[in-house]
Amino acid sequence: MFSVAVLLLLLAAGSGVNCEQLTQPESLTVRPGQPLTIRCQVSYSVSSYWTAWIRQPEGHTLEWIGQIYTGNKLMKDSLSSKFSLAVDGSSKAVTLQGQNMQPGDSAVYYCARIDRFNFDYWGKGTVVTVSDSAVQGPNVFPLVQCGSGTGEVTIGCMATGFTPASLTFKWEFGGSELANAVQYPTSKKNNQYTGVSQIRVRRQDWDTQKPFTCSAVHAGGTAKADVFKQVVVVVHKLPALSILISETEGSQVVSFGCFAADFSPKDYTITWLRNGKKIDPSESSTSSEGQKNETATFYNAASYIQVKENHWKDDGTNITCRFASSKEQVDAHLTYGGGCVEPTSTKLEIDILPISLETMYLENNADLVCKVHSSDPVEVKWFNESGEVLSTPKSPSSNTYIATASITYDEWSKGMSWYCEASIKDSIEVPTRKDFVKNNGRNRVPPSVYLLPPVDDLSCTNMTLTCFVKDFYPADILVHWLVDNLTIDGSALYSHKTTNVIENGDLFSTYGQLTFSSDGWKDGRVFRCEVYHMSMDSKNQPIVKLITEKSSGNVNIINMNLGPSTCLPQ
Structure with missing residues (x-):
């Protein structure tokens, strides 16, 4: 039997600069009891190197199946009756064959080259789904980064609600298929799958405003979405x-x-x-x-x-x-007419600022802020739904009058209402009123959180972690980052952003990203993504995901760098 210690030694070994190629299908679906065949096309001599097959079921660690080169092979004892290996030296292909596949055999299957007891080159992995569930096709949504920039543009599309997991993305532009797209491993929730693909396109092609077409090819049908640069309409309106x-x-x-x-x-x-x-x-x-x-x-x-x-x-x-x-x-x-100038009635415009989700979730309270601009002295007050005065007025600045009222997390999460009133001092006119209502709508749905490691690219000076938060309701959510249990706020070593929420039917999704120097990844720091949402069972407790360079493993997962499809003009 192949030694477990040797396997651990192989898994612990690092990988080098990517020169060799191991090509395998992105996904396969088989029904229970059917055989499985995965072909791995390699660029090296199969008579000079061992090629191994490894699988990773969802939520489990990597499992070595076996390895082979011309004239010899080794198999894991418990899997030797399930799988067999074959090698073809003339075509440089190594094939994994499985018998009587069952749902428990669903996993990502990798081929990898072995050199001096190291797994030095890996295939991208084949997502194998063993299921007899009814086939359901995907829904596809476009994704595009926010911000202008000057270099290449990252665009993407997300396919949701499909089963089984086998799905392939294809990209086209101007009638030609694009070959440099990246497809992420699918994620599963409630027996349905979600997949994401991204591609980097040239700025000059993007600026033509012609569509890039993303197709999600699935057994349940092919769904398409066009991604294109939206024309920013400049609205001209006189005051x-x-x-x-x-x-x-x-x-x-x-x-x-x-x-x-x-x-x-x-x-x-x-x-x-x-x-x-x-x-x-x-x-x-x-x-x-x-x-x-x-x-x-x-x-x-x-x-x-x-x-x-x-x-x-x-x-x-x-x-x-x-x-x-x-x-x-x-x-x-x-x-001037020689007499008194008739006073002009001034309509007061009340502006209620968005509440700080970071303050609300992390400190369990936040301020409601009401602003009024007026050349006349103005009184501004906050009231609760019972009519009690709550506000603390601030000294005016540049004819701007502000009142604040502190509300608690319990009040906010229960969906209470407040209102701001403004009136000109000593005026007999009815005060102007504006309501702030926290309407949480229907039943709350907690999010699913996935923390994805950065791209394993030695040429990159910066790394990006992605915290993918999906399928939650309502939309108020906070993605908060810690490094070695310390906050990163104010640190020049880290930058972070969270996209606007993406609406998918009755649920929402978002991405939080943390960018930092690659040195910070290699020195063993612990990165922590905390997701706060009012659906948590415990009072205001986050969902926490941790990752380090060592814990991320040698799995070929590529970092997502996507934003929502709608960017508001500034």
Whole structure:
């Protein structure tokens, strides 16, 4: 019998620079009781090197089956009646044959070359599924990285809901098949499988906005999705423009304020004119981000000017605020008529900032923040659903009034509601109100979490770990990273990001990625991905996945570097 100690020695050995090739099919499906044949095509002489076959069932460690070279072979005793090996020196092929395959034989099967008791080169692995389940075809969704960049673009597609596991991705562009795609091992949940493929494409091809077609070929049918560069539509919208005036008794100057609300894009100029001629005043202006939707972000801006009293209080004097974008302009006027200037009613716009999920999940509480922009003094308050005042007002800055209210994780997770009210001080008008409702909807679904090791590429100076979080509800989720049980926040050694959630039917998925120097991977540090979601059974306890360079093994899994298919224009 082949020694277990020798097997462990082989598994512990490192791999070298990838020069030899071992090519095997990506996936196979057989029914219970049927035979299995996997052919491994190699680039080296099969009479000079041993070639081994190894399998890894889902959730288990690697298992050596046997090894062969021309004229000799070794087999694991307990598997010798199940499997046989054959070698063909003329075609440089090594074949694994299995008899009476059963569901327990489902695994990823690898061929690997042996040199001086080392597994130095590996095939990519063949996913073998033994099942008599009904065939169900995949649903395919496009994936594309966010951000512009200047080099190659990483795109991908995700196939979900298929069974059995055998599935092959194919990519086409301009009628030609692309050969440099990467296909990740499938994952299983509730007897259905999910698979992901990615490919790097040239920037000049991507910029043509022509589609890259991803096809998921499966026994249940072929599903396709087109991935292409989306045209960013620049929305041009002029603002609602108004002028307010402020006079102080005894002062020799008059102050004017010009307010532009809800315009896009952000590029603009505000110019002041007196009787049609440009004024060169000491002027201050501010701008802030306003409402954001799926197509554009709308902005608010304000500009202020002071004019000598005798330059204003002359019948017929006209003060103009001119807002100009790259395409259009709009004016607002105020004319002196010798009497009082009628006050202008100002509509208060309330902005409720998104709650910090990191603070909520890690500290069990977070602040609700309500902001109001106004040239008039404003009172801003938070109330709970019972009408009790909760807020702590902050001192105004640049005509921005803020109130905060601290809420607990229990209140937030139970789906309570709050509202913010704003009113001009000493005004008799009804306050403006905006509600914040945490609606958690239907029953919560906990996520499945997969922590994937980085690419084993000696030429890479940086490594990327991917924490793949899938099939959860509701969408509020936090992916948090620790290294050697220490937080990485503020560290220049690590960068991390989490994609926007991807909606798949009634459930959501996301990716969290941690990038760092390859030296940090090789020195044995322990990387920890913590996933927080309100569906956890224990109060606010995360799902935790750990990985080190030693624990990742010699399995040929390639890191995913994908983002959601929709990137909002900034």
